[in-house]
Amino acid sequence: MLRAVAPGASIDGRYSLGRFPLAHKGMGEVWPAQDTLLKRPVIVKFLDAAMMDADLLRRFRREALLTASLVHPGVPIIHDLGEHAGRPYVVIEKINGIALSDLVAEQGPLPIGWVAAIGAQISSVLLAARRLGLVHRDIKPSNVMLETSGAVKVLDFGLAVALDDERFSRITETGQSLGTVGYMAPEQILGERPDHRTDLYGLGATLFDLLTGRAPFDGVTTATTVRHQLDTAPPRPSELRPEVPAALDDLVHALLARHREDRPATAADVYAVLAPLCEDLPAIPGVLDETAEEVRGYCAIVGRVPRPARSEPSAGEQTDLDPERDLRHAEQLHAAGQFRAAARHLRRLAEDRARQHGDDDPLVFDLLRRAALAHVALGEHDRALRQLNQLLRSRIQADGPEHPAVLDLRQEIARLSQERTASPPSPRQPPGADR
Template identity: 35%
Template sequence: MTRHNGLWSNHGTEPIVTSPALIADRYELIDDPFRGSMGEVFRAYDTRLDREVAVKVIHRDLLGGDLETELVRRFRREARLTAKAAHPGVPEIFDIGVDQNRHYVVMELVQGATLRDLLNEVQPLPDGWAAFIAAQISAVLACTHAVALIHRDLKPDNVMLCVDGTVKVIDFGVAILADMNPSSRLTPPGATAGDARYQAPERFLGLATPQSDLFSLGRVIQDMLRDDPSAPDALVALSEQLVQVSPEQRPVNATEVFGRLKPLLGRLASLPGFVTSGRPDALRMYDETLRLLPAPLGERCAPVHASYEVLTPRQARARAEVYAADGRFNLAVRLLDDAIAAADPADRIVTDLRRDLAAVLVDAGDARRAVDACAVAVKALAGRVAPTHPALSSLRLSMARGHAVLGELRQARDVYESLIDDFVTAGGSTSAEHVVAVCELAALLAIQGDAGHAEDLLVKVLDVPPVPSCVGRVRELLAAVRQTRHP
C-alpha cells in the first residue's frame, strides 16, 4: 500500500536523493524529498521543539532568473495566507524564512494517505465516504476562499485522508504560479499549472476564481463515484453542476456545496488500512461543545491595540512602506489605519494614506479588504486626477481583480467596462493599462459564455495597435478565446 508519510507531492514521482542537511540551524532533514509544484518537500525534525515537521524548499532551478523576486514574493505570501486560513483541514504553517538562499516553509507533517492512494485500492468507496470527504473539502474551501486563497490544483493527489478519518487539503503551492497581476504573470493564457483534467475552463484563459476550485471539487467527486452504481442521485447531480463550463452555472460558493452535502452525511463504514486510529476522545469532547455555539451575528470586532509612538502621516507612510516591503503587512495596515483615523479628513495627505492602504492590502492578498479600500481610495482620488491617470487606473484594476478573485464576476465586469470606457473617451494610442484592462475583461467575458464579444475586443485592440510589449499577451489570449469558441 503506497503511502506518502504526510509529504504532499505528485503521486508516483521519484524521490530526489540528497545529503542530510540542517536548515536555519534548527530543522534537520531526515528523509529524501519529493517534488511538489514549487519545491522539494522533506520530512524533517525540529530540534528546538522536539517534533517532526514537513519542510518545503523552493526549487533551486526556479531561482536566479528574471522572475525570482516575484516568485519568492508569492511563495512567502501564499504561506502567510495559508497560515491566515487557520483551519484544521489545512496543514498548519509553523515557520517561514530563508537560509543560504534556500527559501523554506515549515509545516505540519500530515500522517495518512492521499485520496488517490485510497481510490487506487478501494473502488467503489464504502457508502457515505464520498459525501463525507467532499463535505470536508468544501468546508476547507469555504475558509480559504474567505481569505482569497484559491487552490488552483485541487485533485485526489492533494487531498489527504488522515489516520483518524479527517481530511486535509494540501499543496497550495500552485496558487503561487497564477496571479491576477499581468505585470508579473508566470502562467500565460492557454497554459495552466496543475493537472488539466481537474482544471476549470477559465483557467486556460488565465483566470482563477473560487468557482474554479468548485469545478475541481466536482471532478474529485466524480472520481470517488466511479464504479459506484449505488451513488446517491443528489451527489451525482451536484458533481454534474460543479463541472459546468460557465462559473455562473456552478454553485455560488463552497458554503452552498457543504449545505447540499450535509443531508447526505451518515454513519461511515470502516476503512481498514486507511482510517486506523479514530479521532481521540479529547478531540471528540471538544467537538461536541462547538455545536452549542450561537450563529455569528456579524463581523468580528477589530482587536484594540495601543499606540506607543505618535507618528506624522508622512512618517507613518514611510514606516508602512518599510514594513510592507519586508512582508509585515499587518503592521503596515495598522500604521496606516491609525494615521487615517488621526488625520484631519480635509487634509490632502489622507488620500495618499488611503492609496497606500489599498496597495498594502492588494500586496498582502487580502482581497476582501483590498476591494473596499480601493473603492474608498478611488472615491478620494476622483476629481484630483483624470480617470485614466496611472494612480487611479491602477486602483480600479486592483478593485476589478479583487472582485474576480472573490468570485464576484458581475462587479468585476462593471469595473473593467467603466475603466475601458474612460480609456476610449480619453483617446490616443492604446496604452499598456488599457490593454491590460481589455485582456482581463475579455477573459472574464469568455468564461461567462460571451467569447464572441471577448474576441471582438481583442481584435479591436490589435487593430490600433497596442504598445509592442502587449502584443504577445493579446495574441496569446485571443488564441485561447478562439479555442473556447471552436474547440
C-alpha cells in the same frame, strides 16, 4: 551561493532532513525532516534552485505568508520560514494520513458517506479560503489527505492566488502548468481569471473520482482530455455507479459545469447538500485509528456552539470581502453609540486588509486610525493616543516623515493631546485593553 540540498543536512541548526525527498513539485523539493528542538516530524519545502530569481523568491515567501493566514483545521500549519544555502524554505506540519489518490488506488471507489464527508470538509476549507479572497486552483485527490482521525487536510497552496492583490503568488508565470488537466476548470485552461467557483470545479472532479475510481475527464492524451472538458457535457457519477443518490449525482454534475455561472454559487451550497449524506460512516480498514474517537468528541462540542448574531451574508449568499459594506457597518455601529464594537470591527477589517495587501496599505492605516479615534467618544483619550502614536511610527517607516498622511496624523495627535489636557482622565484600562 546556491547549493543542492543534501540528505541528512541540518537546516538552521534545527531541522534534520531525511534520506530522500518526498517529491519534486511546484516550486521546489519536498523533504521529510525532524524538528530537533521540539522533537517532532515536519515537512520542509525548498524553492528550486534552477528556478531562482528575485521575483520567484518574493512569490515563495508571500505564498508561505498567504497560507499561514488561512487558519483552519483543514489546512496544514506553517511552522517556519527561512533560508538555507541560499535557498528559501518553508516548514509545514506533517500530516499523519493518506492522500485521497492513494486511498482510491488501494481501496477503489469510496463509500458514499465518506465521499460526502470528505467533500463537506473540503467545502469548509474553501469557505475559509474565500473569506480571504484566496483561490487554491489545484483541488484534486492527490492534494487532499485523510488523517487517521477521519479529518481532511487540503494541501499545496502552491498555485494559489489572492484575487484582489497582484502582489500575491502567481507562480504560473514561470511557465508551469496552471493546475492538473482533468481537474482544473475550463477557465483555467483558457487562461481566464479564476474565482471561488474555479475551486468548486476541482471539488466536483475530486468527488467524481472518489465515487467512481476514475477522473471525470480522462482522454488518451492531454489534448483529448482538454477537448473533452471544453467541448462535452460533464459526466454523471451515476453512469458508472448507479447507487449514487440523486442529490449527490446532481451536485457533482453541476460542479463540473463548463461555465462557472452554472455551478453552485458558493461552497456553502455544496456543504448543504453533502452534510446530510455523512451519516453512519463505515470503517476504513488500515486508515482510521483510535484518534478518530478523540477528534469526534472534540468536534461534537464545537458543532453545538451557536452561530453568533452577525450582519454578514448567510450560507447561501455571497461572502466575498466587501470593504465598503464592512466600513458602512462600522459606521453604523459608531452612529448607534456602540463605539467599542465599532473599534473592534475596524481593527478586524484592518487585519483582513493587511493579510491581502500588506501592513503598509493606505486603507489599513485609515482603518486603524478610525479604530483609535472611536475610543475618543468613550473618553479614552490616552488609549486613542497610544494607538495613534504607534500608527504614526509605522506610517513614518512606510512612507517617510514628510508624507502628507504622516503630517495629517501628527496634526491629529496634537489636536487630541490638547483635548486630553482639557478633559478629565479616563478610567484605568485593564491589561490588554488596547485590543
